[in-house]
Amino acid sequence: MQYMLLAQLDETQWPKLTKEQQEQGTAAYFAFTESLTKSGALKASGRLRPSSDSTTVRVVNGKAQVLDGPFVDSKEQLAGYFLIDVPDLDAALKWAERCPASQHGVVEVRPLWVMTPAAMAAAAGD
Amino acid sequence: MEIELPDKSTQLAQTTAEAVARRSYGKLVAFLASRTHDVAAAEDALAEAFASALAAWPANVCPDNPEAWLLTVARRKFIDAKRGDRFTESATGELHNMDEVIAAAPPESEIPDQRLAMMFACAHPAIDASVRAPLILQVVLGLKSDMIAAAFLASPAAMAKRLVRAKEKIREARIPFRVPERDELPARLESVLDAIYAAFSEGWTDPAGTDPARRDLAEEALYLARLVTELLPEEPEALGLLALLLHAEARRRARRTSAGQFVPLDRQDPALWNENMVREAEMMLRRAGELGVIGRYQLEAALQSAHVDRCRTHRPNWEAVVRLYDAYLALTGSPVAAINRAVALAEVDGPDAGLQALNEIAPDPRLVEYQPYWAARADLLARTGSHAEALHAYDLAIALERDPAVRTFLEQRRAGLPRVME
Numbered sequence: 001m002q003y004m005l006l007a008q009l010d011e012t013q014w015p016k017l018t019k020e021q022q023e024q025g026t027a028a029y030f031a032f033t034e035s036l037t038k039s040g041a042l043k044a045s046g047r048l049r050p051s052s053d054s055t056t057v058r059v060v061n062g063k064a065q066v067l068d069g070p071f072v073d074s075k076e077q078l079a080g081y082f083l084i085d086v087p088d089l090d091a092a093l094k095w096a097e098r099c100p101a102s103q104h105g106v107v108e109v110r111p112l113w114v115m116t117p118a119a120m121a122a123a124a125g126d
Numbered sequence: 127m128e129i130e131l132p133d134k135s136t137q138l139a140q141t142t143a144e145a146v147a148r149r150s151y152g153k154l155v156a157f158l159a160s161r162t163h164d165v166a167a168a169e170d171a172l173a174e175a176f177a178s179a180l181a182a183w184p185a186n187v188c189p190d191n192p193e194a195w196l197l198t199v200a201r202r203k204f205i206d207a208k209r210g211d212r213f214t215e216s217a218t219g220e221l222h223n224m225d226e227v228i229a230a231a232p233p234e235s236e237i238p239d240q241r242l243a244m245m246f247a248c249a250h251p252a253i254d255a256s257v258r259a260p261l262i263l264q265v266v267l268g269l270k271s272d273m274i275a276a277a278f279l280a281s282p283a284a285m286a287k288r289l290v291r292a293k294e295k296i297r298e299a300r301i302p303f304r305v306p307e308r309d310e311l312p313a314r315l316e317s318v319l320d321a322i323y324a325a326f327s328e329g330w331t332d333p334a335g336t337d338p339a340r341r342d343l344a345e346e347a348l349y350l351a352r353l354v355t356e357l358l359p360e361e362p363e364a365l366g367l368l369a370l371l372l373h374a375e376a377r378r379r380a381r382r383t384s385a386g387q388f389v390p391l392d393r394q395d396p397a398l399w400n401e402n403m404v405r406e407a408e409m410m411l412r413r414a415g416e417l418g419v420i421g422r423y424q425l426e427a428a429l430q431s432a433h434v435d436r437c438r439t440h441r442p443n444w445e446a447v448v449r450l451y452d453a454y455l456a457l458t459g460s461p462v463a464a465i466n467r468a469v470a471l472a473e474v475d476g477p478d479a480g481l482q483a484l485n486e487i488a489p490d491p492r493l494v495e496y497q498p499y500w501a502a503r504a505d506l507l508a509r510t511g512s513h514a515e516a517l518h519a520y521d522l523a524i525a526l527e528r529d530p531a532v533r534t535f536l537e538q539r540r541a542g543l544p545r546v547m548e
Contacts, residue, residue: 001300087302088301088302089250089301090301090306093252111299
């Protein structure tokens with residue numbers, strides 16, 4: 001079963017940290033990613049640049065509307081993700097608890113649709 | 127040995143089906159659902175199996191092992207339904223092994239009891255706290271969502287929707303059906319016990335017992351509490367909860383006069399208490415105590431036990447009661463416990479001390495609309511001679527009370543105050 005761990009963080013906090021604190025923070029994420037990899041649960045992960053670097057696209061009447069900024073303008077923003085494959089929700093919640101983001105923000109645990117060929121055929125109205 | 131059914135066999139089939147339902151419903155749902163996480167599909171399959179039983183049993187004979195018969199039929203219905211529902215089935219990744227997991231039959235005589243694991247799934251922290259009790263009542267006991275809605279004062283449509291949503295969450299987020307490991311067990315067990323307690327409390331919102339749906343709910347909650355102690359016999363808090371519920375249930379008949387008037391604890395006739403339940407409660411509390419880990423349900427049960435002892439022997443034990451409330455308060459920080467502690471303190475150090483203690487918790491905004499706070503305050507004010515203030519507090523308590531019998535009781539207390547110059 002695949003789950004996405006979505007790290008939601010107050011992005012104004014990171015720049016306020018001292019260089020030493022930032023290094024510690026980076027090391028914590030590094031160690032977490034490392035243990036996920038070793039356990040064989042990690043499918044993919046990534047750290048997102050600040051939402052000020054974000055651009056949204058929406059097609060209205062066939063025309064793309066491109067806007068500067070994130071979709072939701074709130075203090076807490078999606079800052080990174082870990083795609084993991086574990087047996088059940090409890091296992092996913094354990095990883096979320098160990099994720100450094102749960103110390104200074106919130107980690108949302110979201111199950112993925114399972115897209116087997118049969119499911120895709122059914123979704124396509126086969 | 128097979129039992130021949132008489133001519134009026136439909137009725138017997140129904141009776142047998144109902145008896146099996148009562149005993150085995152949750153076990154069969156848990157068996158089917160724990161392998162697939164699909165509670166709703168398990169319930170549907172079982173409902174069809176029961177319908178088949180009613181149709182089949184009169185014509186033939188009642189099967190030797192009705193539970194195994196039902197499971198065999200339910201398992202077949204379950205697989206059929208899953209085959210017909212390709213999208214869901216494949217989307218939950220169950221397609222390839224559905225037949226195997228469901229068909230991996232247990233020996234007919236011993237269907238493993240996974241009700242406890244299912245209760246842990248229903249009371250999982252990922253499930254909204256307010257729906258845990260309704261969910262357990264439905265999936266373990268098979269209560270209809272209309273009845274649950276009535277007991278929890280929700281609209282049937284809203285309750286049905288919340289139950290469906292919770293079952294979807296269990297399936298789609300793959301909440302495990304598992305009794306948690308030792309290190310996690312106390313916290314997770316607490317939410318199971320809390321759900322059972324909530325079911326029981328809802329049963330109590332009709333204390334006169336005139337609404338059968340609610341009275342039954344108290345009995346069902348008692349059944350669940352007992353079930354947990356049978357499946358986890360070494361958990362002191364499970365024993366504590368059972369002791370607490372037994373104490374409360376034992377006094378049901380004594381809480382109202384035959385005319386339906388409210389009788390407070392200290393005026394109840396102990397002869398009306400259910401002696402067997404009191405004795406069982408005391409036994410459970412002792413067993414819990416021997417396990418050496420204190421918790422909120424054990425403390426609540428110990429308080430009940432102390433009240434029962436005082437009312438029977440007429441020996442005041444208020445110091446002990448205050449100490450129990452101190453411990454309970456330290457553990458839970460509950461404002462309700464703080465009120466009861468203040469009332470007990472008034473018995474030890476006088477009404478002024480009780481009022482003083484009440485004043486200390488008064489800033490808590492949750493108390494403004496809480497009837498017992500105003501009733502306690504009114505009583506203590508009356509005893510200190512502050513009659514005008516007592517009158518005002520009684521007015522608020524009466525306005526906040528839903529139960530007419532308690533309201534009448536409070537009105538009588540209010541009428542008993544000396545006349546105050548307005």
